[in-house]
Amino acid sequence: MPVEPLLQSQVPGHTPRRGKVRDVYDLGDKLVIVATDRISAFDYTLHPGIPNKGRLLTKMSLFWFDWLNVPNHLISADLAALPAEFQRPELDGRTMLVKKATVVPVECVARGYLLGSGWKEYQAHGTVCGLKLPAGLQLASRLPEPIFTPATKAEEGHDENISFEVMARTVGLETATELRARTLDVYTRAAKYAESRGLILADTKLEWGLLPAPGRELILIDEVLTPDSSRYWPKETYRVGAxxxxxxxxFVRDWLETQPWDKASPPPELPADVVARTAAKYQEALDKLTG
Structure with missing residues (x-):
């Protein structure tokens, strides 16, 4: 029997805050984060979802939290550690009990390669987030060294790149400097490991939070280094200029681009082969990284 995707979690007596992929339950001083099988593109949630995507994302985050060994929000991914009403079979493998933190209101992005919005800005100005880069770089070029390119956290629509100076005015220079150093450290170490497993980690987006006083410690939160927050490429087919x-x-984006859809109305239903190929890609990334 095919696995039915979990599009929404339901826990009696609790109302979650639903993000693009995650359902977040507030337990007071802790949170329960459930990674569903929702998938979004062009700012729309698509149907029918990708079976087991939430479990694959959770497994990858758990792997990286352990491997990176940096302060983070994870308390437990064991259902037995949760209140009884959360101990439901459909939540197994996709649920984390985490520390509650105040989210730093900036997306911390590290890039080792030139693509996406960075490539567009470079073509126009020779910069990425105001950082001057060498002339003559091509699409997907490896950068001389990884760069930190913060972005605003948009509740709706797309995040927007900002300069380090704007970030410092938002969160304070000391915090901005520490976040830049920590983000580049995580990216650099993870990229080196990924390359040893046949994957290029082109860029990643990290979220950080502050624990309550008196400590006010900065910790890594949300997901970490998953295909939803990072760009992984197969090393063997990587070519500069493409x-x-x-x-x-x-596969989802490519298929949607071929459809007669205006991106301003409800999106078409995903066909079974696109769902299957997308699920296989998430599984392949997990297998390559974790063996």
């Missing part, structure tokens, strides 16, 4: 295939929802 946009490499990535281990994410590329």
């Amino acid at each position: 946009s490499p295939p990535s281990f994410d929802k590329q």
Whole structure:
């Protein structure tokens, strides 16, 4: 029997805040985060969802939290650690109990390669987030060294790149400097490991939070280094000058681009083969990284 995707979690007595993929339950001083099988593209949630996507994302985050060994929000991914009403079979493998933190209101992005919005800005101005880059770089070029390119956190629509100076005015220079250093450290170490497993980690987006006083410690929160927050490419097919295939929802985006859809009305239903190929890509990325 095919696995039915979990599009919404339901826990009696609790009302979650639903994001694009995650359902977040507030337990007071802790949160329960459920990774559903929702998938979004062009700012729309699509149907029918990708079976087991939430479990694959959770497994990858758990792997990286352990491997990176940096302060983070994870308390437990064991259902037995949760209140009884959360101990439901459909939540197994996709649920984390985490520390509650105040989210730093800036997306912390590290890039090792030139693609996406960074490539567009470079073509126009020779910069990415105001950082001057060498002339003559091509699409998907490896950068001389990884760069930190913060962005605003948009509740609706797309995040917008900002300069480090704007970030410093938002969160304070000391916090901005620490976040830049920590983000680049995570990216650099993870990229080196991924390359040893046959994957290029082109860029990643990290979220950080502050624990309550008196400590006010900065910790890594949300997901980490998954295909939903990072761009992974197969090392063996990487070529400068071309946009490499990535281990994410590329099949979904590519299929949508071929449809007579205006991106301003409800999107078409995803066909079974697109769902299956997308699920396989998420699984392949997990397998390559974790063996």
